Structures are given as C-alpha cells and as structure tokens.
C-alpha cells in the first residue's frame with residue numbers, strides 16, 4: 464500500500480496522528496493521517512491542479528459530491544478568511560492533501576483550514592502522495608472513493624472497499640437542489656443600471672455574481688427549480704445559468720425552462736453547468752470526460768479572435784458537438800450554432816455561440832478565482848449582447 468512515512472517517534476508536545484485511509488473503487492489503498500473531521504466520507508475522487516486558491520476550491524458548490532485531491536503539496540498556509548469564500552460553506556465531500564501547513568501565515572486569516580474542516584464536519588486525509596493518486600486517476604479514469612478515519616479506520620479492507628463500491632456514481636446525479644438558494648436574493652447593480660438579470664442558481668459562485676453586478680446588472684439569484692413564469696416575473700433583461708455540481712444529463716427540467724427562455728428571445732449567458740445546459744437546450748448531448756479538467760492553467764482558443772486564453776476550469780462533463788469550424792444547425796431548431804471555444808489540450812468543446820438567437824456560453828470560468836483573468840472579457844461580451852438586443856428591440860418598435 465503506497466504511503467508517505469508516518470513519524471517514527473512521537474514527540475510528547477505533538478498529538479499522535481490518527482490513521483486514515485483513502486480507498487479507491489479499483490481496490491487501491493493509500494494510508495495517511497486523519498485531517499479535519501474524522502469518520503467516513505464517500506464521493507467521486509477528482510484532482511485539482513491549482514497551486515493557489517484552496518479556499519475558493521473548497522467553497523465552490525460545483526464540488527458537491529466530490530472528494531478533491533490537491534496536487535499542490537502544501538495546503539492551508541494562508542488559513543481561511545471571510546473575503547475569499549465563493550459561497551457560504553465548504554462543499555467538497557472530502558479533502559485529500561499531502562502536507563497541511565502547521566502554521567497559518569496571512570494578514571487576512573481569521574481561522575485555520577484544519578479548524579474549519581473540523582467545525583464543518585469535512586472528513587479529510589493528509590500525508591498522501593497526491594500526485595501519485597492523480598496519475599492513477601489520469602490513467603484509469605475518474606473513480607468513486609472513500610476516506611475512512613476514526614472508528615471507520617477499524618473496518619476491514621474488504622468492508623471499506625464494498626462500501627465504496629456500493630456508493631452512488633456521479634453520472635446521473637442531479638445535485639442542484641442541494642446547493643441552490645431557496646429564495647430570490649438580490650445584489651444591486653454597480654454603476655449604470657442595465658436592468659434585472661435572472662440568475663438560475665445551480666450552484667453559483669460569489670465571484671460570478673460580483674462580475675455580473677459590475678456590468679450593471681441587478682442580479683436576482685433564483686432557486687434552481689424556478690419556472691419560466693417565475694423567471695419572467697422579475698422582468699429580466701437577460702437570463703444567466705450558473706456553474707454547478709452533478710450530471711447535466713440529469714437536469715431535464717432546467718433544460719425545458721431554458722428552451723422557454725430562448726423561445727421568449729431573452730438574451731442568455733451560461734457558465735460551465737450553464738454551458739452544458741445550453742448545449743442540451745440547443746439539442747446537443749453531454750458526456751462524461753475520462754478525468755475532467757480542474758485547475759487554473761488550461762489553454763483555450765477563442766475561435767472568433769484566434770486568441771489563446773489561459774483559463775480556470777472545473778468540469779467533469781462536456782458538450783458533444785460536431786468538430787468543425789463551420790456553424791451547424793441546432794437540432795432543436797434554434798438556427799445556427801458555432802463552437803466558439805476549444806481546449807487546446809484535448810479539443811474538448813469549451814464554448815457555444817448561437818448565431819441566430821442572443822445566446823452563448825462557456826464551459827470554463829471567466830470569473831476565475833483563483834486563476835488568470837484572461838477570459839474576463841466574456842462578461843463584457845454578455846453586457847454588449849444585452850445592450851445590442853435592447854437597441855434592436857427599441858429600433859423595431
């Protein structure tokens with residue numbers, strides 16, 4: 464069983480670490496030390512390669528149901544603060560790190576990551592060679608896994624493995640209800656007010672709301688099960704679908720609502736899960752990637768300009784679209800569609816643009832926190848789409 468060595472001799476001033484084990488569904492086991500809360504947790508094991516931004520990763524609702532492995536070896540050194548939360552809580556199902564920082568050193572830090580994991584009940588494991596686990600997932604594909612510590616560490620190897628193998632797969636899961644707001648929450652526009660924006664909250668991040676508000680939208684974050692009537696009731700100038708956890712193939716009702724939005728002619732922008740649901744509304748399928756994209760240095764080309772952006776990603780599914788530079792017809796009759804962005808590592812579709820209706824989306828994160836801001840122009844593109852649409856509607860009157 465591959466593992467990093469435990470300290471050989473316990474020092475009297477350092478608490479003796481409790482053992483923990485990471486068990487993959489293929490039967491591989493990695494021994495480590497309990498980190499954060501102790502007990503048992505199950506989820507899809509995914510690796511994130513960002514060298515910064517662990518707080519933003521942990522609080523990104525798109526990670527619900529997933530055990531996150533950080534390839535960055537040293538985690539927790541800047542502690543936790545109130546400003547970098549992407550949502551109100553930590554969403555990961557479990558956390559796998561190599562070397563947790565023993566001290567917290569940042570002027571903004573108000574608590575340690577370890578304390579936060581304990582107080583919020585997130586079961587983690589440290590002392591793991593996270594890059595070795597990552598290589599395994601890269602070669603074998605995404606897997607279900609479990610972390611067992613505390614009394615759960617005493618279960619036999621075969622008991623632990625069968626618990627992992629009986630756990631739920633990510634494919635087919637609709638997790639939107641777990642992460643969404645229950646009531647409309649409003650963030651006022653910053654600067655000149657463009658109008659109300661209806662944001663369907665499938666797991667929206669704070670940075671996205673801030674970026675939209677800065678473009679002049681009064682941002683109404685609406686529950687994930689909002690109907691078309693509830694969306695149009697706020698008199699929106701446009702509609703936005705957020706990022707979020709789960710399998711886009713399992714979000715039928717949100718796809719139907721989006722078709723209603725497109726039929727109304729309302730301008731639309733979607734990010735990540737929102738891109739996948741636009742794809743489905745236009746009549747395309749989604750599929751599961753072998754191990755997903757999660758990091759902050761993915762090269763993506765914007766086909767309309769030829770410009771390459773370095774971008775932040777967090778997705779395990781993608782849209783299947785014809786691999787052609789030419790526009791193709793939407794199978795659902797929404798006119799021509801163009802694959803607007805492509806990942807240069809693996810040619811995965813990273814953006815869609817409808818040419819005959821005011822709708823576009825990207826699979827990656829223009830709000831990038833942490834991460835480069837190369838793609839931040841997409842929020843301007845959305846604002847311009849909305850103002851152009853407003854001008855065209857006025858001209859037609």
Ligand SMILES: NC(=O)CC[C@H](N)C(=O)O
Nearest residue numbers: 525706707735736779780
């Ligand atoms: N960040 C997201 O919106 C992720 C979308 C979807 N859950 C996926 O894994 O592909």
